[in-house]
Amino acid sequence: MFVISGVTGNTGSIVAQTLIDQGQPVRVIVRSVEKGDAWKAKGAEVAVAEIMDKDAMTQALQGASGAYFLLPPDLTNEDFLGDSLKRADVIVAAAKAARLPHAVILSSVGAQHSDKVGPISTIGHMERLFVAANIPLSAVRPAYFLENIKDLMPVVLQESVYPSMIQPLDFKIDMVATKDIGLTVADALINPPTIQHRVIELKGAEQYSAQDIAAALSKSLGRHISPVPVPQEAWVDTFKQSGLSQQSAETMAEMHENINNGRIEFLNPNARKASVDLASFVEKLVA
Template identity: 30%
Template sequence: MILITGATGTTGREVAKQLATTGTKTRIMVRDRSKAGDIANPNVEIVTGDFDQPETLNTALQGIEKAFLLPANTLNQVEQERNFIEAAKRAGVKHIVKYSARGADLNAAANITRWHGQTEKLLEESSIAYTHLRPIFFMQNLLGFAQSIAADGTFALPLGSAKVAITDVRDIAAVAVAALTEPGHEGKIYLPTGPEALSMDEIAEKLSTAIGRPVRYINVESEAFKQGLIDLRLPEWYADDLVKLNAYNASPEGAVVTDVVATVAQKQPITFDQFAKDYAVAFKAA
């Protein structure tokens, strides 16, 4: 049986959905069962568990062979993942696919990517077989701007004219599912990307085509972007991290396109044109 954590979030939900279509027996660990109603499936078992309560992890991991570890971005992320890895080791889990991030490193500038680097190392030293999944900027992140795009046809980010290998969450999930259900992915680090690196101006043009009216990208300075996030009541540390992650995305590393989706998930990666078409209604809605 496979255990999925983070299944009520954007990527975790897609992983659970795709696993369900394979007929694989899956257990979903959630803190709030009410948020998992749409994941219900004859092949899906839902269990209550909390990264901060190791005793619940012991129960959730009982009888599990493989697990998908998708942590929340919190100040105690490393401790939470340590709790999970230790519980998985006690339960005899054979393989963990860890959801990480592009740029994960012990010396990364952003807390989030540094924490991912630390927990990747913890997993590697645990004796449990591992696969690290390091995605980059999601196409679905742009849904956070759906309201401004619908209202005045604009979205704002501190990315300048940089090109980013923007990736559809559905493809990231497909790579995760392959790693969880097939042999040969142990010890691998996968960097899934879309088929091309695009600038935000190019993305605006593609959104314009999809929704039938002009969409314009506004480049904002990092400090203004950070303040805007704080105004939305994001913690200052998290707002600062998002600025640093966007700086990484705008670097040459952020533009690197890989063939991971094609070679691991055995499918062609979703283009931004297709994403924009699939989600056009969301960008049109007021």
């Protein structure tokens, strides 16, 4: 039995559906009975639990051969970092109480660092907690999400510009779609590690820059989209205008700064590569 959290989001839904399609027994963790109805109709068991309820989470994990966890970010929270750390503590405590034999978590490129990586620090914290608890762990560390492009589409469509904090505009980084992340997690659950702490780094199909993204958008939309740099001094205010709290905005700005300066980088030059490329992702996005 594989227990999957986050099934109302991108990666969790892909993990659960992939396992169900393969005939694997699946139990999904949801916050209300209604959110589990669709999964029950697909043949999954449904466990209702809030992340901060250790007893309910422990019960949801009983009898599992493996489970998938992520830290769903609440970027509007004024204490985003503190709240995320508390949720990580509860998740690991519940896994330990349930004697979970294998956990797979959504980590991130750069999670080997405990500072100067923005919100990635909270995921790295959870990774280290699992290791300290002696729970066999597969930490999936993907690249920058291609889905971040979706958040900028209103500006793209209204102003024909692609604003970027990845700079300079010709700076190429790995970008990966959540579909590939979900498939990687499902594979990790089905094939547990032979070591206590397995790190699975997931690079993009290729590396892309803001210029590459603007070019792909131009081709798919049939009109010219210009890449434009967002000045670093405006990053925090830009995030706040999008609804992020002060703390969340500052951590997101820190993350982008350290992507640009190379601190947030893969450890393994031969890491696994994703299959979804920029062109196909953008084509589907604007269809």
